[in-house]
Amino acid sequence: MTKRARCQRESVMRHLVGMKNSLSGLNPEGVEIDGYGNYNLEVGGVDGTLLANKSVLNLYFLDSGDYSTVWWIPGYGWIKASQQAWFRQTSSDLQKRYTTEEPTQKEPAPGLVYFHIPVPEFGSFTASSFTGVKQEGISSPPINSGFFTTMLEAGDVKAAFIGHDHINDFCGKLSGIQLCYGGGFGYHAYGKAGWSRRARVVSVQLEKAESGEWRGVKFIKTWKRLDDQHLTTIDSEVLWNRGSNEPQPI
16 A cells, blocks of 8 residues: 555545544554554443443444555455454453443443454355345455454454445344444445445344343344335344343354
8 A cells, every 4th residue: 555545544534533523533542553443432321320431332443444455465455463453452441341340230241343344254154144135246355364253252242344345235143243234325336226225224222120220232233224215124133132142153
């Protein structure tokens, strides 16, 4: 990647971070990490409850790049070792803090991961093992940098969401983690004639105790909203339920 390209990517990220109401972030300060826009967001609990100042949902965002920056490896980029080290440490710190400060919670806060280029594991599914459609190949990098295993070992990740392949919009579960495409939304890039542009929505429901107090996340749902005449909703499904997330053997 040329210096000009690096400056352009960094400038775009800085612009997004500076926009009104933006929740985007830059790389963590003091950490040597590849890419731009590797950051996490903590979603706090309900005001007035024991979890008011604690995260009940952790969101991780990683820059998967565009094309390979290693000249002898062609194809798309991948999530680098420095990014995975940051993710591991961040996930570990969040889980320790959550379970230490709120011991009544038997499980750490669930985590959702967002990046652009699919890891090779997105190609693991058959037509009968996912919800949605696969209408083009999985455009993963030519090497597997191991990020799926990193997410699996972290223990808190319930789902990962990606884009890149605009006319795929499926979700499939692998070893306890839901791998989901967003589907093509904007009109600035390729799509498919007769196939509505769409956006994936993720909804989180909190658990309510018998006392009436709001607690941590109870379940995570998703669906797709189509840009058609009726703004149709399709493929609603539960991605994760607290207490029923037994990992599947690999």
